[in-house]
Amino acid sequence: xxxxxxxxxxxxxxxxxxxxxxxxxxxxxxxxxxxxxxxxxxxxxxxxxxxxxxxxxxxxxxxxxxxxxxxxxxxxxxxxxxxxxxxxxxxxxxxxxxxxxxxxxxxxxxxxxxxxxxxx
Amino acid sequence: xxxxxxxxxxxxxxxxxxxxxxxxxxxxxxxxxxxxxxxxxxxxxxxxxxxxxxxxxxxxxxxxxxxxxxxxxxxxxxxxxxxxxxxxxxxxxxxxxxxxxxxxxxxxxxxxxxxxxxxx
DNA sequence: AATCGTTATATCTTTATGGATATAACGATT
DNA sequence: AATCGTTATATCCATAAAGATATAACGATT
Numbered sequence: 112x113x114x115x116x117x118x119x120x121x122x123x124x125x126x127x128x129x130x131x132x133x134x135x136x137x138x139x140x141x142x143x144x145x146x147x148x149x150x151x152x153x154x155x156x157x158x159x160x161x162x163x164x165x166x167x168x169x170x171x172x173x174x175x176x177x178x179x180x181x182x183x184x185x186x187x188x189x190x191x192x193x194x195x196x197x198x199x200x201x202x203x204x205x206x207x208x209x210x211x212x213x214x215x216x217x218x219x220x221x222x223x224x225x226x227x228x229x230x231x
Numbered sequence: 232x233x234x235x236x237x238x239x240x241x242x243x244x245x246x247x248x249x250x251x252x253x254x255x256x257x258x259x260x261x262x263x264x265x266x267x268x269x270x271x272x273x274x275x276x277x278x279x280x281x282x283x284x285x286x287x288x289x290x291x292x293x294x295x296x297x298x299x300x301x302x303x304x305x306x307x308x309x310x311x312x313x314x315x316x317x318x319x320x321x322x323x324x325x326x327x328x329x330x331x332x333x334x335x336x337x338x339x340x341x342x343x344x345x346x347x348x349x350x351x
Numbered sequence: 352a353a354t355c356g357t358t359a360t361a362t363c364t365t366t367a368t369g370g371a372t373a374t375a376a377c378g379a380t381t
Numbered sequence: 382a383a384t385c386g387t388t389a390t391a392t393c394c395a396t397a398a399a400g401a402t403a404t405a406a407c408g409a410t411t
Contacts, residue, residue, distance in 0.1 A: 114330050117301050117323055120253035127249045127338075131349070133240035157357060166400060171359075181237050188358060191408030195356025203237055210234050214345060218247075221341050225334060229251070277387060286370060291389075308388060311378030315386025 115230040125226045129218045131211065138180050139211055143173050147200055147208055150186065154197045174198075235350040245346045249338045251331065258300050259331055263293050267320055267328055270306065274317045294318075 115123045130140035137143075149159035160170040178184040185204030190196040200208070235243045250260035257263075269279035280290040298304040305324030310316040320328070 112326075114251075114327065117303070117327065118253055118258070119300060119302055123251065123253045123258070125249065126252045127247045129245065129247045131234075131243065132246045133238055133243045138238070138243070155357070167358090168360090168401090169399075175359095180239060182239055183237070189408090190358040190406065192357085193355085193409040193411095195409095196358055196407070197356095198358085206232075207234065207237060217345070218341075221338075225337070228334075275387070287388090288371090288390090289369070295389095309378090310376065310388040312387085313379040313381095313385085315379095316377070316388055317386095318388085 113230045123229055125222050125229070127218075127222060129215060133180055136176065136180065138177065139207055141215070143177060144208060144211055144215075146170055146173055147186070147204060150198050151200050154199065156188065156198045159198075233350045243349055245342050245349070247338075247342060249335060253300055256296065256300065258297065259327055261335070263297060264328060264331055264335075266290055266293055267306070267324060270318050271320050274319065276308065276318045279318075 115121075128141060131138045145163065146159060146165070149162050150156060153159050153162065156170050156174065157167055159165075160167045163170075174186050174188075178186060181203065183201065183203050185201055185207060186198050187201055188196065188198045235241075248261060251258045265283065266279060266285070269282050270276060273279050273282065276290050276294065277287055279285075280287045283290075294306050294308075298306060301323065303321065303323050305321055305327060306318050307321055308316065308318045
């Protein structure tokens, strides 16, 4: 008897969030990936946060946390200048993004496979 | 270049918690499995919670949530009686426990494999 | 020097979560 | 009926997390 038959709701599924952590501090996860993607698109922490509906404070803390844990920063920020400043993703940042994206895809594949097993 | 070389801390690893969810309410996860294991061992929500260092309130909410989402309850409770009452795991509860345990093992295997990949 | 949008940071408030506490209901045993 | 340990439930409080707001520093451009 499939597990899904034990439940009232038909929307049964598996859920998990995958994070790279060091010493129990979160280092990289889905939220941070999305943030970096928005920073790359906008060149600004501020704009990225707004587009995501995230507070600047939270975005800045994420970036600070990542940069502090990394040997070389993943994001370089600049204050002042004609455009007021901005942020760019470093090569290291791009490498992490790519690594996590690929890892996350394998992870999702695993979850989807197991989710199907719930109802058979 | 392995991803772990980007980080100061040598304790880099992957972390994820796997949950069965329905309509975004948590239904079953590692905490609830552990709770059911303690209930099975003690026959009491109260004792199980104490042994886990969990408040009775939290334990009860978990049980209530599970039972409400399931077609047939996973835990049956009884109040009163010579021993004051108690709780037992139903057959359905045992099936979920077994299913989740096996699933979780596959999940952990995946994570361990990918964790090793971090440093090569 | 004045402007501008951004980064950087502090402070205050709000909200959510969990813990602690208290108490009633229960029912087999005595 | 009195006892006992448990379930069931409400209320209050403490702590933490998130949001809102304010402001200074910055530096290229004008």
